[in-house]
Amino acid sequence: MREYDKHIIEQFLGVEVLQLELTYKYMKATFYEGNKTFSVKDTEVKEPAAGEVRIKVAYCGVCGTDVHIYHGMMDKRVSIPQIIGHEMSGEVDAVGAGVEGYAVGEKVVVRPLDNRKEKASDKGFSHIIEELKFIGIDSEGAMQQYWNVPAFTLHKLPAETDLKKAALIEPLSVACHDVSRGRLKAGETAVVLGGGPIGLLVAMVAKSVGAQVIISEVNENRIAKAKDLGFDAVSPIKENLVEYVKGKTEGRLADVVFEVAGVQPALDIMTEVAGIRGRIVMVAIHGEAKPISLFKFFWKELELIGARVYEPADYEQAIKLIVNSDLPFETIITATEPLTNIQGLFEQIDSNPEGMKYLLNCQE
């Protein structure tokens, strides 16, 4: 029984529906309309085209990119009105022609990268090809009840997967990719600059590979949250971060630094806190050229490593962590709202700078 349909019909008929058999044609979908506004509309549920799968979306998280879109920063890239969203979980609802290996009801997540325009000059790096399309930004996203996507974007989840937690698989895959790009190993020390949602996920993945983790964060509430989660967290304003890390590493300093803060002081300290042959993973997106101490790169033979989205193996690692590990990923979920309250949710995000991860329940 589709609870949302049942609820609508009950309201319309004014009676309680005990059982429902319905060939539906309409669903709720949300549209970014520009000017910090979302609309919620009844739209047609489309049949999946050849090669596509229709997903009944369970949850969809709000990415920093979605907030950028809401703020109008990406109006040139999105096609207003547009359904956005890509941090989702759901179940297979229908399978298009030619799609094999998926059955209705199977739990899945989408790796929202459309790399169908891959060329030889992309050198096989399929996740960052020159003509990459990001599904949910460059095309229709998941903030709707039913979503048609190419079957090649799917990763299966075990039947026992909690679909709410599973909405964190996409951002967790980002963190897995960051840690993988940094070649972080057990016994090494990772310093994470920035203790927001991505910083905490990076810290959890770093911990899962057996590294010592130190989080540097200026916000006291976030420091407290990181400490609650069992992390060593320190304010670089109150303490000398370099001396602190030196003290925790017998002078070795950080083997890997994750720059997640996106501010100049983090760029200044990242080359200081990295030890000899340290790797610095650039997780934050800096839109403009920023001053970097190239001398430190020379002196300590540092590496700066760019990281963007994820590869299939990162998704598989994230799925394993969500399903099997006891790391407290769900603690980063600040609030969950019904799909129909998308406007309220984005306003809530704007009014609470200390919030972490917000989800939409796409069937409510």
Place this chain on the structure above:
Amino acid sequence: MREYDKHIIEQFLGVEVLQLELTYKYMKATFYEGNKTFSVKDTEVKEPAAGEVRIKVAYCGVCGTDVHIYHGMMDKRVSIPQIIGHEMSGEVDAVGAGVEGYAVGEKVVVRPLDNRKEKASDKGFSHIIEELKFIGIDSEGAMQQYWNVPAFTLHKLPAETDLKKAALIEPLSVACHDVSRGRLKAGETAVVLGGGPIGLLVAMVAKSVGAQVIISEVNENRIAKAKDLGFDAVSPIKENLVEYVKGKTEGRLADVVFEVAGVQPALDIMTEVAGIRGRIVMVAIHGEAKPISLFKFFWKELELIGARVYEPADYEQAIKLIVNSDLPFETIITATEPLTNIQGLFEQIDSNPEGMKYLLNCQE
């Protein structure tokens, strides 16, 4: 017969000396005295201490660092008056107590890194330890007739080695290290930004590993020189370098970029000319923080790789190239002067910005 001794004695006695047996105690050594001045003095030839070898220095090249010292830029680091120089070749002249495996007359070069203060926190990266001493800067260098060095700094040369060419082994080892740090492989494309002596050496090593090499250089004479050596060389002022490299790589752009120019336009273009997952090796030394497009690092998953000095394997590779390859390394030698004309040589370097590598003949 020691030609220099013979010459001095002939001048003193006013007769021609046909054969000479001499237990010498004195030699010529040059001293940086500050204020763009070198002195040449008779100094005692010292016995090698335990663990040391005395080398009869054949040739000593002038490094960019030596020119910096001459310009007074490193007066805080050197100990005036100081013998400098480290790009040398020579022969074993005497062996100190406890040194095994070296015989008088064997040809050698010195890897001028004193890593005797290595600690656990240096993580085994012996060539860039925190308390590294650079022999010839932090201690007495090779611009003298005889030079005592720790035996662990020596690399043996085959008997047939041309000692003049062998003075290029140290800077060639820098180039080998740069190419090794960039993980450059056969079939890849390397773009070298800057066609000075180090840029040309990097280009030659890149060619030796089987890479396609494109040199970007603004000076027309240097472009002509690079072309004479068989390299694809282009002016980034006259041509659109990115389009040029794209055209030479079927759109892939550079797999590895070597930033050897040390100027902001090179830092600006290095992230443009690198293809997806391109590696950028920072060869130039930038004393101050410089703006870098971190967005390009994110977008194309670029890597910036610091490279400093060399490891033993780089020396062995450079020795093989000097002895066995037919790459025209000696063409970068602009002039060779007698040790006693060190002042004239440094003045010549200052007056000829297009010069490449200058050598001192340390026995003349």
